[in-house]
Amino acid sequence: MPFARRTIASLVLLGALSVGAHSAALAGARNKSEGDKIICKRVDVTGSRLKKPKVCDTKANWDAMSAREQALARRLRDTPSTRQDGVGGARPF
Secondary structure, eight states: OHHHHHHHHHHHHHHHHHHHTTHHHHHTOOOOSGGGOEEEEEOOOTTOSSOOOEEEEEHHHHHHHHHHHHHHHHHHHHSOOOSTTOOOOOOOO
């Protein structure tokens, strides 16, 4: 199962980094609807207990990212292992 945890942690970190690139531009944006509302969160950085950068994005983008992460977790959980020892479960992309 460590492979699945590393894969999920890597994807979460990549998502946070891609969202973080837009943080400065989004922080000053005006809100027009609920989906355009800017929400800032502190995200964990893999390998650090101290570093928690602030990431800002729209509610719609946070919801989309959450849906993608849940779909990946479901896929990792439901994919049968191809190894004899039963470890793993995700196939390479």
